Amino acid sequence: MMSMPRGVLYFLLALLCHFSTPALAHKPSDSYLSLDAEDRLVSGRWDIALRDLDMAIGLDADGNGELTWNEVRSKHGEISAYAFSRLSLMSADQACTPKVAGHLIDNHTDGAYAVIRFTAECNEAIETLNIHYKLLFDIDPQHKGLLKLELDGRTSTAIFTPEQAVQQLGTGGAGRFAQFIDYVKHGVWHIWIGFDHILFLLSLLLPAVLVLRNQTWHSSQTFKSSLTDVLKIVTAFTVAHSITLSAASLGFVDLPSRWIESVIAASVVLAALNNLFPVFHGKRWLAAFVFGLVHGFGFASVLTDLGLPTTALVAALVGFNIGVELGQLAIVAAFLPIAFVLRQTWVYQRLVFRAGSVLIAFVAFGWLVERAFDVTIFAG
Structure with missing residues (x-):
């Protein structure tokens, strides 16, 4: 009878240990490719x-x-050679050979980026571009290339992955709906590998199947009460991060990246410690809302770095946000039934709940120190 709880426990502990790896845990590896096509010339x-x-x-x-x-x-030549050996542009079945125009350095929300400016001349006026992108896929299959293409006054977007390495964009390219679906998928993936966001949510969900009486946790009586608690938390978190995700993506608010990421890590620490030393137990939905505002700025980094115009940004923003919510609901749907079944066992109350909260607080405190003081604790 104990094999299932122990299996679940081992899975959770392995997952938590995996979360301790990267300091900037919620920011995946992305590159940003902007192309402006006019007549036969592509400026990139x-x-x-x-x-x-x-x-x-x-x-x-x-x-x-x-x-x-x-x-x-000193590596400009190698950078160009490496990058353009993994990118090809074609128009009318003819290659458009890129020529490097300059190198720069720019700061994004997650650190410094090399900037390659280039041009590519095609044999005839461009109607569609076939783009083959394979940067870093051989060494980092989670890497994504985010593309913005301006052609004939129309902005198109695309997300390149190992499964979608070749795409056609332009007058005959992917439609708006296909681009919207791409950002829905990207939003789901972003929350699933956003370890700090997941641990914050899990810290708030762990007590949902328990009740606090006289500063002691007991199993809850009904699934309905647990579900109601979860819905309050998820709704508050969703509303809050949707507000700041939209505000930051549309350029209304711009906060320092290190401050945002440090507060996100601190929110995970506080949510986990609250399970051990309850302070805002009856108001966990309020904590989800307050800290959810900060988490929204973390989500926005993907879209703000891409620099989309407002017309394209709104669709990307809505799709990305829907994806985040779907990914979040999938986590809740997987967690709650298992937690409710195990809520009365010592495995859940002592190991998953208490030991899990300690481990989450430990990992998040390490992230906090790394982000606030720019030091390395966890080897990435």
Whole structure:
């Protein structure tokens, strides 16, 4: 009878240990490719994270863990060769060969990026572009290429993955609905690998199948009461991060990335410690709303870095937000029934709930120190 609880326990502990790996846990590896096509000429800008390029071709010449402008500049030729060996543009079945126009460095919400400016001339006026993108897919299958294409006054977007490495965009390219679905999928994936967001949500959900009497946790009596508690938390979190996700993506609010990520880590610590030393037990939905406002800024980094115009941004924003909610609901749907079944066992009350809360607080505190003081605790 104990095999199922122990299996669930081992799975949860392994998952939590996995969460301790990256400091910037909710920001996946992305590159940002912007193309402006007019007549036969494509003007492009490609932003690639320095940390990704360092992993791929080695930028840190002295091995001290810090990249300097001289180290990056000395690798400009290798950066261009590496990038354009993994990107091809074609129009009317003819290759449009890129020529590098310059190299820059720019800061995104998650760190410094190398910027490659380039042009590509095609044989005839461009109606559609066939784009083959395979940057980093061989060493990081979770990497995504986010594309913005301006052609004939129309903005198209696409997300390149190992499964969608070749796409056609333009007058005959992917429709608005297909682009919308891409961002729905991206939103689902973003929440599923956003470990700090998941741990914050789990910290608030763990007590949902328990009740607090005289500062002692007991199993709840009905599934309805647990479900009601969960719905309050999820609704508050959803409303809050939707507000700030929209505000940040549309450019109404811009806050420092380090401050946002530090507060997100702190929210996970506080939510986990509240399970051990209940302070706002009856108001966990309020904590979900307050800290959800900050988590929304973390979600927005994907869209703000892409720099979409308002017309394209609204559709991407709605699709991405729907994806986040679907991913979040999938987590809740998987968690709640299992937690309710196990709520009366020592496995859940002592190990999953108490030990899990301690482990979450420990991992999140490590993230907090890393983000606030720019130091390394967990080897990434």
